[in-house]
Amino acid sequence: xxxxxxxxxxxxxxxxxxxxxxxxxxxxxxGALSIAGILGAILMAGIVLEASxxxxxxxxxxxxxxxxxxxxxxxxxxxxxxxxxxxxxxxxGIGAYSVGIAAHHEITNGFAHLAxxxxxxxxxxxVTGLLALRTRGIHFIMITMAFSQVVYYxxxxxxxxxxxxxxxxxxxxxxxxxxxxxxGQLFYVAMAVLAGAILFYKLxxxxxxxxxxxxxxxxxxxxxxxxxxxxxxxxIVYVISAMITSLSGVLTANLTTFVSPDLMAWTRSGELxxxxxxxxxxxxxxxxxxSGAFIGLEEVLSGWTTYWHFHFGLFLIAITLFRRPIARRLxxxx
Amino acid sequence: xxxxxxxxxxxxxxxxxxxxxxxxxxxxxxxxxxDVINLAHGAFFLMxxxxxxxxxxxxxxxxxxxxxxxxxxxxxxxxxxxxIVKHLYEMDHLDQVLATFGILLCVDAAAHYIFGPAGISIxxxxxxxxxFAFAGAELPAYRVFLVVSGVAIAVGLWLLLTRTRAGxxxxxxxxxxxMAEVLGIETKLVFAGLFAAGALLAGLAGAFIVPITGAxxxxxxxxxxxAFVIIIIGGVGxxxxxxxxxxxxxxxxxxxxxYLSDILKAVLPADAASAAxxxxxxxxxYLVMAVMLAFRPEGLFPPVRR
Numbered sequence: 001x002x003x004x005x006x007x008x009x010x011x012x013x014x015x016x017x018x019x020x021x022x023x024x025x026x027x028x029x030x031g032a033l034s035i036a037g038i039l040g041a042i043l044m045a046g047i048v049l050e051a052s053x054x055x056x057x058x059x060x061x062x063x064x065x066x067x068x069x070x071x072x073x074x075x076x077x078x079x080x081x082x083x084x085x086x087x088x089x090x091x092x093g094i095g096a097y098s099v100g101i102a103a104h105h106e107i108t109n110g111f112a113h114l115a116x117x118x119x120x121x122x123x124x125x126x127v128t129g130l131l132a133l134r135t136r137g138i139h140f141i142m143i144t145m146a147f148s149q150v151v152y153y154x155x156x157x158x159x160x161x162x163x164x165x166x167x168x169x170x171x172x173x174x175x176x177x178x179x180x181x182x183x184g185q186l187f188y189v190a191m192a193v194l195a196g197a198i199l200f201y202k203l204x205x206x207x208x209x210x211x212x213x214x215x216x217x218x219x220x221x222x223x224x225x226x227x228x229x230x231x232x233x234x235x236i237v238y239v240i241s242a243m244i245t246s247l248s249g250v251l252t253a254n255l256t257t258f259v260s261p262d263l264m265a266w267t268r269s270g271e272l273x274x275x276x277x278x279x280x281x282x283x284x285x286x287x288x289x290x291s292g293a294f295i296g297l298e299e300v301l302s303g304w305t306t307y308w309h310f311h312f313g314l315f316l317i318a319i320t321l322f323r324r325p326i327a328r329r330l331x332x333x334x
Numbered sequence: 335x336x337x338x339x340x341x342x343x344x345x346x347x348x349x350x351x352x353x354x355x356x357x358x359x360x361x362x363x364x365x366x367x368x369d370v371i372n373l374a375h376g377a378f379f380l381m382x383x384x385x386x387x388x389x390x391x392x393x394x395x396x397x398x399x400x401x402x403x404x405x406x407x408x409x410x411x412x413x414x415x416x417x418i419v420k421h422l423y424e425m426d427h428l429d430q431v432l433a434t435f436g437i438l439l440c441v442d443a444a445a446h447y448i449f450g451p452a453g454i455s456i457x458x459x460x461x462x463x464x465x466f467a468f469a470g471a472e473l474p475a476y477r478v479f480l481v482v483s484g485v486a487i488a489v490g491l492w493l494l495l496t497r498t499r500a501g502x503x504x505x506x507x508x509x510x511x512x513m514a515e516v517l518g519i520e521t522k523l524v525f526a527g528l529f530a531a532g533a534l535l536a537g538l539a540g541a542f543i544v545p546i547t548g549a550x551x552x553x554x555x556x557x558x559x560x561a562f563v564i565i566i567i568g569g570v571g572x573x574x575x576x577x578x579x580x581x582x583x584x585x586x587x588x589x590x591x592x593y594l595s596d597i598l599k600a601v602l603p604a605d606a607a608s609a610a611x612x613x614x615x616x617x618x619x620y621l622v623m624a625v626m627l628a629f630r631p632e633g634l635f636p637p638v639r640r
Contacts, residue, residue, distance in 0.1 A: 146620055157614075312438040
C-alpha cells in the first residue's frame with residue numbers, strides 16, 4: 001500500500017503512467033478477453049491448418065507460438081522491470097541444449113529434461129544476474145550480452161556435443177500420455193505453456209511484487225526509501241523470466257530435433273528485442289503479434305533472397321526511427 | 335617453460351590487445367562522449383577488413399589497402415551519423431541498440447552479397463613476412479609492425495585528446511554540451527567528427543587483422559562483444575581504461591588459449607583437460623569481466639564525471 005501512495009505522488013510523468021496502469025487494472029476483463037481471443041484464434045488456426053494438411057504453415061504457426069513464449073518473457077522484464085536484457089536467447093539455448101545433451105546421454109525422460117532446463121537456466125540467470133544487476137542502463141545491456149556469449153562459446157568449444165555443427169536429437173522428451181514428436185500434440189503443449197506464461201505474467205504484474213518492480217523502474221530511490229530492495233526483486237524476476245524462456249528452448253529442441261550454438265548467438269537476443277519493440281513493449285498481445293511478424297518476415301524475405309538480413313536490418317532501422325512519429329500521427333502514442 | 339615460445343605468445347597478446355584497442359578506443363569515443371550504444375561499430379571493422387583485402391588483391395599494395403579501408407570506414411561513419419545516428423542521441427538505449435543492430439545486419443548482408451560467403455584472405459606483403467630474431471625467439475615482422483603501429487596510434491590519440499584544439503573541443507562538448515554550445519562550439523559537428531573518427535579506427539583495426547584472419551562474414555558481430563567486454567573492464571567512457579583493458583584482454587586471451595590446456599593437465603585427466611581447455615580458453619576474458627563486476631563494477635579506470 002505504501003507503494004501506491006508513493007506512486008500517486010510521483011513526478012507528473014510517472015503519475016500519468018501509473019494512472020493509466022490503474023485504469024487498466026480497473027477494467028481487467030478487456031485485456032484478458034482480447035488475449036483469450038487471440039489465443040483462441042491461434043488455436044483455431046492451428047486446428048484448421050492441421051486438419052487441412054497445410055503442414056508447412058502449421059509448422060510456421062508452431063514456431064511462432066514457441067517463439068512467443070520467449071518474447072512474452074522478454075517483454076515482461078523490459079517493460080515492467082525496466083531491464084533491457086540483451087542476452088535472453090541464451091536461455092532458449094540452455095533449454096534446447098538441456099534436451100539435446102540429456103538425449104545424447106540417452107536420458108529421454110521429459111521431466112528430467114524439464115528439471116535440467118529449469119535448473120540450469122535459473123542457475124545461470126542467478127549468477128549472471130547477481131553481477132549484471134549491480135549496474136543499469138547501457139552497462140546492463142552490454143553485460144547481459146557478454147554473459148550470453150559465455151554459453152555460446154562453451155558450446156562451440158565442446159566437441160563432445162557437436163561443437164559448432166550442433167547436435168541432432170534422436171529422442172524427443174518423453175512424457176506419460178504425450179508424444180512430442182507429434183506436431184499436433186507439440187502445438188497444444190506450446191499453446192498451453194504460452195497461455196500459462198501470459199496468465200502468470202499478468203498476475204505477477206498486478207501483484208505487490210510486480211508493483212515494486214514497476215515502481216523501482218520509475219523511481220528507484222522512492223522504492224528504496226520505502227524499505228524495499230529493488231535489486232532483489234529484479235534478480236527474482238530475471239531468474240523467473242529465464243526459466244520460462246528456457247521452456248521455449250525445450251519446445252524448440254523437440255520441434256527441430258536439432259540444437260546448435262546459433263540458437264544463442266547474440267543476434268538472436270537482438271531479434272527478441274526487435275519482436276517486443278515491434279509489438280509494443282509490455283503488451284502480451286504485441287509480443288505474440290511481433291513473433292508472428294518476425295517469423296512471417298523471415299519466411300517471406302528468406303524465400304525471396306539469401307540476403308534477407310539486409311532487408312530485415314533496413315526494417316529495424318526504419319522501425320526505430322519512425323515508429324514514434326507514426327504512432328503519434330495515428331494517435332496511438334501515449 | 336620455453337621462454338622463446340612465451341616471448342612470442344606475449345608479443346601476439348600485445349599485438350592482439352593493441353588491435354582491440356583500436357576498436358575499443360573508437361567505441362569509447364562514441365560511447366563515453368555521445369552516450370550511444372553502438373553495435374554498428376562491428377560494421378566498420380568488417381568494412382575495413384573487406385576494403386583492405388579487396389584493394390590489396392587488386393592493386394597489390396597492402397599500405398594502400400589500409401589507407402583506403404580507414405578512409406572508407408570513416409566516410410561511411412560520417413554518412414551514417416548524418417543519416418541515422420544523430421537521431422538516436424535523444425532516444426533511449428533500447429532504440430539505439432535496435433537501430434545500430436539493423437545497420438550491422440545490413441552491412442554484414444551487403445558484404446555477403448558483394449564478396450560471397452567465403453570471405454577473402456590475402457597473403458602478407460613480402461616486406462612484412464619475414465621475422466626478427468630476438469632473445470632466441472623468432473618474432474614475426476608483421477606482429478612487430480602491428481605493435482609499433484598500435485602504440486603510435488594510441489599515443490597519437492592521446493596527444494589529440496589532450497594537446498590539441500580539437501581535443502579541447504571534444505572534451506568540452508562531452509563534459510557539458512549546453513555550455514559548450516553557449517561558448518560557440520558547433521557540438522553537432524564535433525559529434526559527427528567523433529563518430530567518424532571512431533569508425534575510422536575500427537576500419538583500421540579491420541584492415542590490420544586481414545592478413546592474420548582474413549575478411550569473413552560475421553566478423554563484425556563477434557568483435558563488437560569483445561569491445562564491450564573491454565569497455566566494461568576498463569570503465570565505460572575512459573580512454574585509459576580502454577587501453578589498459580585492451581592489453582589485459584589481448585594477453586589473457588592469447589596466453590589462455592596457448593597454455594590453458596597444459597595448465598589444466600596438471601589438475602585434470604589429459605582427455606578432460608584437452609576437451610575443456612579450448613572451451614575455458616574462449617570464455618576466460620568473460621570470467622575476468624565477471625570478477626571485475628563482482629569487485630569493482632565501475633571498471634578499472636572509471637572516468638571522473640563533471
